[in-house]
Amino acid sequence: MQFExxxxxxxxxxxxxxxxxxxxxxxxxxxxxxRKTYRRIFIRDTTEVGACFLLAGIYGYKAISVLLxxxxxxxxxxxxxxxxxLALFVASTFIIGRRRQTKKEAQFDNTxxxxxxxxxxxxxxxxxxxxxxxxxxxxxLGTAALLTIQLQFDIINFVISSKEPIEATPFWxxxxxxxxxxxxxxxxxxxxxxxxxxxxxKAYESLKQKLLDAEx
Amino acid sequence: MSTxxxxxxxxxxxxxLHKGLLFKVVRSYARSIHDQDDLFQxxxxxxxxxxxxxxxxxxxxxxxxxVALNAAIxxxxxxxxxxxxxxxxxxxESILRSQPVKKNERVEWLYERIGKLDALDxxxxxxxxxxxxxxxxxxxxxxxxxxxxxxxxxxxxxxxEQSKGGIE
Numbered sequence: 001m002q003f004e005x006x007x008x009x010x011x012x013x014x015x016x017x018x019x020x021x022x023x024x025x026x027x028x029x030x031x032x033x034x035r036k037t038y039r040r041i042f043i044r045d046t047t048e049v050g051a052c053f054l055l056a057g058i059y060g061y062k063a064i065s066v067l068l069x070x071x072x073x074x075x076x077x078x079x080x081x082x083x084x085x086l087a088l089f090v091a092s093t094f095i096i097g098r099r100r101q102t103k104k105e106a107q108f109d110n111t112x113x114x115x116x117x118x119x120x121x122x123x124x125x126x127x128x129x130x131x132x133x134x135x136x137x138x139x140x141l142g143t144a145a146l147l148t149i150q151l152q153f154d155i156i157n158f159v160i161s162s163k164e165p166i167e168a169t170p171f172w173x174x175x176x177x178x179x180x181x182x183x184x185x186x187x188x189x190x191x192x193x194x195x196x197x198x199x200x201x202k203a204y205e206s207l208k209q210k211l212l213d214a215e216x
Numbered sequence: 217m218s219t220x221x222x223x224x225x226x227x228x229x230x231x232x233l234h235k236g237l238l239f240k241v242v243r244s245y246a247r248s249i250h251d252q253d254d255l256f257q258x259x260x261x262x263x264x265x266x267x268x269x270x271x272x273x274x275x276x277x278x279x280x281x282x283v284a285l286n287a288a289i290x291x292x293x294x295x296x297x298x299x300x301x302x303x304x305x306x307x308x309e310s311i312l313r314s315q316p317v318k319k320n321e322r323v324e325w326l327y328e329r330i331g332k333l334d335a336l337d338x339x340x341x342x343x344x345x346x347x348x349x350x351x352x353x354x355x356x357x358x359x360x361x362x363x364x365x366x367x368x369x370x371x372x373x374x375x376x377e378q379s380k381g382g383i384e
Contacts, residue, residue: 001379003344003372009322010345019239019312021231021256026311027224029257030264110266110279111358112339115286203293211336211359 052091055144059083062151080151083144093136101125116208123201130189130197138182145178146171223267230263234280237346241281242312244330244338245288253312255291260311262287274355278348282356285339292335329378333371340367341375 063080066073104121108114145152149171231238238259246252266283274282330341343353350368354361 001376003376006326006375006379007345007347009320010326012320013236013240013323018243018315019235019252019256020315021235022311022313023228023231026231026257026260029311030261033257033261034265109358110269110282110286111356112282112286112289112336113358115290119290200293207289207336210334211357212363 049091049094052087052094055141056084056087056091058151059087059144059148062148079147083148086140086144090137090140097125097129113208113211116204116211120201120204120208123197123204127193127197127201130193133189134186138186142178142182146175149174219268223264226267227264230276230280231260234277237277237280238284240342240346241284241288243327244342245292245335247331249312249314253310255288256312258291259284259287278352278356281343281346281348285342285356289335289339329375337367337371340364341371344368344371 059080063077063084066076066080101121105118108118108121152174238256241259242252242256246255262283263280266279270276270279326345330338333341339357340353343356348356350361350364353368354364357364
């Protein structure tokens with residue numbers, strides 16, 4: 001059989017529609033999905049960036065309180081100021097990184113190759129973000145947590161509403177606790193790269209390779 | 217007319233005029249009715265969000281094909297990874313209702329063959345069968361016409377070769 005014959009019977013189906021569309025349900029689904037996407041982005045941004053701004057605010061409040069209470073306690077004040085800078089550094093890494101990525105993704109056209117490039121760029125950005133999580137997230141926030149150790153105890157006391165302040169854990173004990181927690185976060189991030197992102201990236205790359213295999 | 221009302225009007229128009237094209241994509245990339253429904257929703261969502269970006273530089277059919285094929289290729293990837301990770305099924309209202317149409321054996325045979333191609337070749341095969349020119353296929357895929365020619369030739373030869381065994 002020739003290809004033209006296949007085309008002829010392929011065209012026969014144009015007159016017979018196998019499905020009917022429930023337009024109301026589809027519209028409802030689209031609106032629901034769009035709302036869900038916006039909500040997911042809002043929650044993600046609030047938890048990532050908002051948490052850093054909240055921390056910076058708490059550190060700022062504490063720095064002013066220390067200054068007002070005890071005058072020229074510059075060592076303690078400077079710890080809070082450094083911590084503010086570190087929290088803002090993390091927030092700005094999130095914001096600048098995402099803006100750059102959005103700009104980059106907008107350059108891709110809506111051809112299949114463009115879409116593959118967009119997905120590759122998106123996955124590449126995620127891989128970079130998680131691979132370097134120690135430098136832009138764990139190290140700055142871990143340092144801030146260690147610099148403001150007294151504040152952490154105050155917060156714990158406030159949260160558990162203890163009348164008697166909890167006994168101060170030795171600095172090294174606290175540092176080990178932070179180290180274990182952050183190592184776990186680091187391990188989870190690297191695992192996500194290995195198990196999800198790299199296989200995804202490989203699949204997109206092989207699709208792109210296949211698309212371009214006979215390109216001059 | 218508000219932007220959303222305008223968008224809805226265009227969307228309804230595209231759905232009414234080009235639903236045949238969308239069904240072809242859906243049937244080529246998904247087998248079960250559940251999957252076809254899921255993919256159709258995905259395409260509908262992408263199509264809805266593509267309306268503000270449509271500036272009329274490409275023909276509407278080409279634009280809709282691009283959006284639908286991109287959604288289908290991306291859906292196939294997700295579907296593959298979902299099956300690998302045995303995620304739970306998304307439960308949602310059905311959008312597609314099967315119509316009582318007598319099945320065309322030859323068309324079914326073609327869909328079966330298309331279903332055996334990989335995600336990219338399926339898109340080329342669909343465009344070929346719908347009579348798109350090399351230039352239009354190359355614009356949809358984002359690759360050169362020469363490359364399209366090589367791929368089209370290979371897919372055509374494969375289909376012709378397979379048809380020699382007879383169409384069941």
